[in-house]
Amino acid sequence: MRIYREKDYNAVSRRAAAVIAAQVVAKPDCVLGLATGSTPIGAYKQLVEWHKQGDLSFAEVRSVNLDEYFGLAPTHDQSYRYFMQTNLFDHVDIVPENTNVPSGLAQDAAAECARYEQVVADLGYADLQLLGMGRNGHIGFNEPCAEFPVATHLVDLTQSTIDANARFFASADDVPRQALTMGIGTIMRARSILVVVSGADKAEAVRKTVNGPVTPEVPASILQLHPNVTLIGDEAALSGLK
Numbered sequence: 001m002r003i004y005r006e007k008d009y010n011a012v013s014r015r016a017a018a019v020i021a022a023q024v025v026a027k028p029d030c031v032l033g034l035a036t037g038s039t040p041i042g043a044y045k046q047l048v049e050w051h052k053q054g055d056l057s058f059a060e061v062r063s064v065n066l067d068e069y070f071g072l073a074p075t076h077d078q079s080y081r082y083f084m085q086t087n088l089f090d091h092v093d094i095v096p097e098n099t100n101v102p103s104g105l106a107q108d109a110a111a112e113c114a115r116y117e118q119v120v121a122d123l124g125y126a127d128l129q130l131l132g133m134g135r136n137g138h139i140g141f142n143e144p145c146a147e148f149p150v151a152t153h154l155v156d157l158t159q160s161t162i163d164a165n166a167r168f169f170a171s172a173d174d175v176p177r178q179a180l181t182m183g184i185g186t187i188m189r190a191r192s193i194l195v196v197v198s199g200a201d202k203a204e205a206v207r208k209t210v211n212g213p214v215t216p217e218v219p220a221s222i223l224q225l226h227p228n229v230t231l232i233g234d235e236a237a238l239s240g241l242k
């Protein structure tokens with residue numbers, strides 16, 4: 001695992017954007033695995049800026065997002081589809097049909113999970129998968145559990161994730177209780193992985209991910225077994241590392 005220690009969130013965002021841009025330049029028709037949450041927002045802003053300056057095109061890029069709340073319409077302002085439209089897709093030249101996010105309104109969750117896993121497989125899995133990390137070490141919505149979930153699946157969100165995400169909703173009661181997420185196997189099939197972390201509240205999860213044992217109790221710890229992982233964090237998030 002390559003680790004970059006940056007002085008603050010802006011520096012994390014700039015380096016993360018540079019890694020993503022390098023992937024797009026090296027392989028214009030690459031498959032980008034994308035994440036939502038607050039951490040990647042700065043990187044997406046930087047990518048939009050480079051696109052607007054004429055330095056970066058997403059015209060041939062295909063994308064697969066990690067996850068989506070189950071029950072939220074794509075037009076809901078807290079859905080992950082809406083997040084991707086407003087933070088990235090609407091501001092660059094990516095072809096809408098080339099963007100993939102699990103459908104939060106699917107009637108049959110199991111069928112939607114199987115469909116989505118097949119979409120990712122048919123694209124040959126991600127060339128570069130961007131990940132944030134939950135305070136409990138979750139990646140995508142793969143929460144701490146007894147066994148690593150392999151494929152795209154429906155999850156019950158833990159109370160800690162519901163509480164962490166409540167800041168985006170009118171109240172904690174409005175946070176969906178379930179989500180559709182790529183599995184750990186789906187994520188690990190990406191050819192390269194970029195993890196972005198910022199803030200002291202991630203320090204313990206980062207420490208366990210990098211220095212702890214590989215365990216489904218800390219889902220991100222599986223990344224120790226991936227041959228091509230880059231972790232970019234600010235001083236606060238990396239403060240627990242040896």
Ligand code: F6R
Pocket residue numbers: 034035036037038039040066067131132133134138139140141
């Ligand atoms: C988002 C996702 C989540 C977040 C994680 C960190 O698509 O899958 O795993 O990456 O919850 O979120 P932030 O960046 O808001 O701290």
